[in-house]
Amino acid sequence: AEYRWPNTQYEQLEALLYEGRRGDGSSLASIVHPCRSRPDTNASVPAEWLRFAFHDMSTHNVEDGSGGLDGSIAYELGRAENFGVGFTHTLSDFEVYPNKYVSRADIIALGAVLAVATCDGPVIPFRGGRVDTWTAGPTGVPVPQQDIQTHINLFKNAGFSVPEMIKLVACGHGVGGVRSTDFPDLVPPSSSSVPNFINFDTTPKFDNLVVTQYLDGTTKNPLVVDQNKTMVSDLRVFSADSNDTMRSISTPDSFATECKNILERMINVVPHGVVLTDEITLIPAKVHDAQLTFEREKFVFKAGLRLTQPLNASASKTRVVKILWCDRYGNSKDCAGKSTRSSVSAHVVNEDPNLSPVTNRMGYLFINYNFVVPIDATASISKFWFTVDEGDGTPTTTYNNGGDDYVVQQDQLLFVPTLSKTTYTPGQNGTVGDKATPSTGWIKEFFIVAAVRDGSNPSRVYMNALDVAIPGFPAPLNSTLDLQLSSSIPPTQGYSFYTASITDAGYQLTLDIHSIAADGNVYTEDFRETTFLDNTPYLAPTNVTSSAQTSSSSSSWRLIDDVHAARFSIALGVLITAVVGTSL
Numbered sequence: 001a002e003y004r005w006p007n008t009q010y011e012q013l014e015a016l017l018y019e020g021r022r023g024d025g026s027s028l029a030s031i032v033h034p035c036r037s038r039p040d041t042n043a044s045v046p047a048e049w050l051r052f053a054f055h056d057m058s059t060h061n062v063e064d065g066s067g068g069l070d071g072s073i074a075y076e077l078g079r080a081e082n083f084g085v086g087f088t089h090t091l092s093d094f095e096v097y098p099n100k101y102v103s104r105a106d107i108i109a110l111g112a113v114l115a116v117a118t119c120d121g122p123v124i125p126f127r128g129g130r131v132d133t134w135t136a137g138p139t140g141v142p143v144p145q146q147d148i149q150t151h152i153n154l155f156k157n158a159g160f161s162v163p164e165m166i167k168l169v170a171c172g173h174g175v176g177g178v179r180s181t182d183f184p185d186l187v188p189p190s191s192s193s194v195p196n197f198i199n200f201d202t203t204p205k206f207d208n209l210v211v212t213q214y215l216d217g218t219t220k221n222p223l224v225v226d227q228n229k230t231m232v233s234d235l236r237v238f239s240a241d242s243n244d245t246m247r248s249i250s251t252p253d254s255f256a257t258e259c260k261n262i263l264e265r266m267i268n269v270v271p272h273g274v275v276l277t278d279e280i281t282l283i284p285a286k287v288h289d290a291q292l293t294f295e296r297e298k299f300v301f302k303a304g305l306r307l308t309q310p311l312n313a314s315a316s317k318t319r320v321v322k323i324l325w326c327d328r329y330g331n332s333k334d335c336a337g338k339s340t341r342s343s344v345s346a347h348v349v350n351e352d353p354n355l356s357p358v359t360n361r362m363g364y365l366f367i368n369y370n371f372v373v374p375i376d377a378t379a380s381i382s383k384f385w386f387t388v389d390e391g392d393g394t395p396t397t398t399y400n401n402g403g404d405d406y407v408v409q410q411d412q413l414l415f416v417p418t419l420s421k422t423t424y425t426p427g428q429n430g431t432v433g434d435k436a437t438p439s440t441g442w443i444k445e446f447f448i449v450a451a452v453r454d455g456s457n458p459s460r461v462y463m464n465a466l467d468v469a470i471p472g473f474p475a476p477l478n479s480t481l482d483l484q485l486s487s488s489i490p491p492t493q494g495y496s497f498y499t500a501s502i503t504d505a506g507y508q509l510t511l512d513i514h515s516i517a518a519d520g521n522v523y524t525e526d527f528r529e530t531t532f533l534d535n536t537p538y539l540a541p542t543n544v545t546s547s548a549q550t551s552s553s554s555s556s557w558r559l560i561d562d563v564h565a566a567r568f569s570i571a572l573g574v575l576i577t578a579v580v581g582t583s584l
């Protein structure tokens with residue numbers, strides 16, 4: 001089925017793949033891209049991420065359908081087969097990213113995709129929907145000391161034939177190498193704090209040199225050439241079919257194509273019963289962060305429209321992007337009599353072309369148009385869509401969710417981030433650490449505010465609070481609690497306010513807020529993120545035009561002033577630094 005808004009799981013996965021970041025801006029891709037080394041160990045981050053995915057996957061049992069990419073590796077790092085700081089660093093890189101819609105196993109798979117793409121390897125098709133386990137699984141990751149028959153059996157057990165095993169190992173060893181701290185017998189120890197490496201081939205890129213240098217005898221890969229023949233597992237694996245498979249993947253094109261296929265299979269090895277999503281493809285015009293809410297006592301509708309821009313051409317300077325919408329109540333309900341309201345964007349962001357190696361490779365960057373429009377609460381809003389007029393005589397483009405328009409599901413229960421807030425207090429052990437790192441001692445208390453529309457007379461307003469990104473990977477925070485009618489926040493414009501507090505030591509608290517109205521209807525605000533809350537960057541609402549015909553651009557549009565624009569990007573920058581900082 002073709003993508004239609006809203007599909008939160010798809011949108012979350014899409015943002016991580018094509019923007020490389022979470023909804024709040026915290027960047028996963030920036031840890032690995034461009035084909036980065038770690039500042040402290042000098043190790044290849046993409047190599048560590050790719051290896052991590054293999055180690056999580058490789059204990060799959062194709063007979064009984066257990067194991068696979070399921071995040072079990074988070075509980076298996078004490079084992080000899082998963083030894084080394086490459087694993088612990090990778091685990092902490094990924095720690096803050098899982099949430100209700102994106103599992104830790106999805107992040108591990110996505111990590112492999114970003115890793116290969118950023119080092120100029122193929123772009124591996126990506127699907128989501130993996131399901132995490134919260135306990136260790138069986139052992140069974142191959143180690144170099146084992147003989148070839150043991151390796152053949154371990155790969156067979158995970159569902160891979162001998163030629164597939166050879167491809168998987170050759171592709172995996174297309175990046176990175178062996179380090180002295182993990183294998184001091186293979187790589188002589190270093191005299192400094194930075195370990196020595198002997199790489200599998202002569203470039204840090206994901207390329208076919210690992211194969212050609214093996215075939216032409218110039219390789220320095222320790223797992224091929226070491227004097228200790230017990231350790232030369234790559235030699236045994238690569239030559240297991242008299243080098244037939246290695247020869248078949250020796251050109252740049254065959255290496256890229258075969259690695260793309262076999263690594264896609266690898267990241268899609270999941271326990272029996274887990275159903276993956278469709279392939280996550282780029283949403284050309286993406287609506288994000290749509291929210292009807294109160295800001296500074298004004299009733300507003302906010303939404304972002306993310307457009308793609310080819311890297312080799314710049315967007316029209318005369319472009320005008322508008323949001324258009326219909327009332328929900330009154331004479332003009334659902335645009336009766338063609339009465340449409342419209343406004344221009346409050347803020348335009350030309351995104352960094354290097355947000356994600358995948359989008360960059362496709363030749364695009366993003367331009368985000370952020371809308372904040374005042375809404376008359378008595379009329380409210382039922383649906384919206386966008387037009388893009390390049391201002392150069394070319395026809396106006398309409399984005400209307402493939403003809404369905406973007407429907408605002410309900411206006412009876414609304415999350416109010418700007419009245420909500422987060423407070424930090426020292427943790428139980430009394431230590432005071434970095435505020436962005438609850439594991440060092442801070443506990444975060446979230447004060448949550450929701451608005452309920454008069455007339456729905458709810459019998460209950462409650463929320464499910466979920467955080468699966470908890471330091472140390474214990475069970476997730478998953479609790480249900482009631483919101484109470486606030487005695488301190490005065491009702492306004494036909495809405496009353498309900499509040500609750502919850503503490504959390506995790507990294508990504510999200511809320512599903514519900515109200516049960518007197519008539520039995522249940523209204524839901526799904527997956528509301530809490531990262532910004534009282535720090536939500538403020539954008540003043542723009543002016544509204546009400547018209548009975550297609551509106552034309554007018555000089556009365558008020559664009560965001562520079563002070564607001566600067567504050568917005570500073571807030572975003574601080575947040576990104578803070579969140580990324582926790583994972584280093």
Ligand code: HEM
Nearest residue numbers: 047048050051054142143144168169172176177178179182
């Ligand atoms: C018989 C199977 C395999 C064996 C015995 C094996 C063994 C090893 C060893 C000993 C290292 C050096 C680790 C270190 O020094 O910390 C290594 C690194 C690596 N392996 Fe494998 N491996 C196998 C299969 C695979 C597969 C199938 C993949 C991925 C598809 C893979 C990906 C990697 C990567 C990317 C590195 C480099 C890590 C870095 O530089 O930090 N390996 N492997």
